[in-house]
Amino acid sequence: xxxxxxxxxxxxxxxxxxxxxxxxxxxxxxxxxxxxxxxxxxxxxxxxxxxxxxxxxxxxxxxxxxxxxxxxxxxxxxxxxxxxxxxxxxxxxxxxxxxxxxxxxxxxxxxxxxxxxxxxxxxxxxxxxxxxxxxxxxxxxxxxxxxxxxxxxxxxxxxxxxxxxxxxxxxxxxxxxxxxxxxxxxxxxxxxxxxxxxxxxxxxxxxxxxxxxxxxxxxxxxxxxxxxxxxxxxxxxxxxxxxxxxxxxxxxxxxxxxxxxxxxxxxxxxxxxxxxxxxxxxxxxxxxxxxxxxxxxxxxxxxxxxxxxxxxxxxxxxxxxxxxxxxxxxxxxxxxxxxxxxxxxxxxxxxxxxxxxxxxxxxxxxxxxxxxxxxxxxxxxxxxxxxxxxxxxxxxxxxxxxxxxxxxxxxxxxxxxxxxxxxxxxxxxxxxxxxxxxxxxxxxxxxxxxxxxxxxxxxxxxxxxxxxxxxxxxxxxxxxx
Numbered sequence: 001x002x003x004x005x006x007x008x009x010x011x012x013x014x015x016x017x018x019x020x021x022x023x024x025x026x027x028x029x030x031x032x033x034x035x036x037x038x039x040x041x042x043x044x045x046x047x048x049x050x051x052x053x054x055x056x057x058x059x060x061x062x063x064x065x066x067x068x069x070x071x072x073x074x075x076x077x078x079x080x081x082x083x084x085x086x087x088x089x090x091x092x093x094x095x096x097x098x099x100x101x102x103x104x105x106x107x108x109x110x111x112x113x114x115x116x117x118x119x120x121x122x123x124x125x126x127x128x129x130x131x132x133x134x135x136x137x138x139x140x141x142x143x144x145x146x147x148x149x150x151x152x153x154x155x156x157x158x159x160x161x162x163x164x165x166x167x168x169x170x171x172x173x174x175x176x177x178x179x180x181x182x183x184x185x186x187x188x189x190x191x192x193x194x195x196x197x198x199x200x201x202x203x204x205x206x207x208x209x210x211x212x213x214x215x216x217x218x219x220x221x222x223x224x225x226x227x228x229x230x231x232x233x234x235x236x237x238x239x240x241x242x243x244x245x246x247x248x249x250x251x252x253x254x255x256x257x258x259x260x261x262x263x264x265x266x267x268x269x270x271x272x273x274x275x276x277x278x279x280x281x282x283x284x285x286x287x288x289x290x291x292x293x294x295x296x297x298x299x300x301x302x303x304x305x306x307x308x309x310x311x312x313x314x315x316x317x318x319x320x321x322x323x324x325x326x327x328x329x330x331x332x333x334x335x336x337x338x339x340x341x342x343x344x345x346x347x348x349x350x351x352x353x354x355x356x357x358x359x360x361x362x363x364x365x366x367x368x369x370x371x372x373x374x375x376x377x378x379x380x381x382x383x384x385x386x387x388x389x390x391x392x393x394x395x396x397x398x399x400x401x402x403x404x405x406x407x408x409x410x411x412x413x414x415x416x417x418x419x420x421x422x423x424x425x426x427x428x429x430x431x432x433x434x435x436x437x438x439x440x441x442x443x444x445x446x447x448x449x450x451x452x453x454x455x456x457x458x459x460x461x462x463x464x465x466x467x468x469x470x471x472x473x474x475x476x477x478x479x480x481x
Contacts, residue, residue: 295438
């Protein structure tokens with residue numbers, strides 16, 4: 001990330017920017033007073049943190065991550081999304097990804113042990129992967145999060161299972177089958193061809209018994225393990241009527257938070273999912289950083305989203321996640337010098353910002369998906385940057401992004417193709433985002449007057465609508481009154 005240097009230039013009133021485990025299904029003994037049940041108020045100023053347990057530490061265990069949970073409060077984290085914790089199928093276990101993907105069994109025998117498979121090829125929805133620890137270790141992780149005022153949601157995989165799942169043998173009718181009666185991997189409905197997820201078997205939601213079994217497995221984690229909700233993988237590939245049947249049953253047990261890996265508005269209606277993915281803004285930020293699109297496209301996106309979604313819908317904003325990092329490149333490779341400006345935008349725009357484990361430490365390599373890897377763990381400027389953003393998100397209601405979100409108002413400038421300025425306001429509080437989202441320096445006038453404080457540099461900034469301000473490439477400000 002670039003260093004942020006802010007100086008006030010008085011002549012122009014210009015600021016310079018700156019082991020198959022033996023876990024039982026015995027319910028955990030919970031202390032219900034440790035943390036209040038999840039409520040919509042939490043969504044307003046939360047930061048969500050995605051943890052990749054395998055890659056979070058050299059050990060890759062629940063216990064190693066648990067040690068660091070108290071530190072996440074510095075980043076404004078209120079929800080931890082834990083990538084799938086379940087045992088991974090041995091059958092058809094992948095060693096590589098992509099169109100030329102290989103199974104672990106196809107690799108040299110002496111190397112097969114290092115291929116750990118995809119977290120999303122689940123062999124049992126009620127157990128934990130011994131690679132990560134025991135059920136007692138998991139319980140300690142949840143307890144520690146709750147003691148620190150943080151909620152825990154599990155990454156759930158409703159669309160498919162691994163080929164070792166007990167349902168394959170005992171309930172083949174739970175799965176999609178071809179004309180020969182063979183269970184198949186998931187099919188892309190638009191092309192009629194395989195997605196390439198050959199390490200998993202597609203579930204058939206026409207089967208009512210499957211629906212009941214899936215619902216019961218989800219209820220197990222709420223009733224017995226005290227979790228606070230789910231992030232549901234490829235949620236839109238599962239019939240919406242399943243969610244209409246199941247989510248009310250889950251909410252009947254406890255107030256929970258539901259995140260859909262999807263963007264379809266219908267999944268957020270009628271108290272189904274609390275939040276969806278803002279894939280559109282993610283791809284748009286990548287495109288702007290790479291010079292393929294500009295601020296005019298951002299304005300169009302905001303208008304389209306306002307028309308597509310209801311006022312109380314919530315979308316997750318992100319510059320990174322496990323899929324993007326492993327398959328599409330690092331934040332640095334996708335955003336380059338625009339990284340800080342775009343990261344700040346995910347906190348300032350309506351919605352909930354995501355931190356993928358490693359972002360806070362400047363992760364700058366694509367984590368292996370099927371093998372052991374590790375993130376850096378040294379606090380530096382990246383941590384300080386996200387801590388400042390998290391504090392602002394947590395404490396200033398002008399950045400509320402939940403069902404009662406703060407308003408978003410675009411402020412027109414003399415160069416709306418390259419410069420994005422908008423203000424968020426609520427109950428008398430105001431935060432302004434101002435950025436040159438281009439790779440070239442620009443001179444711009446902004447219809448703002450007054451004295452502001454920059455949330456990153458803590459410098460006092462003076463603005464005058466009659467002035468012309470030179471902005472460096474990707475220079476940005478986060479201004480508070």
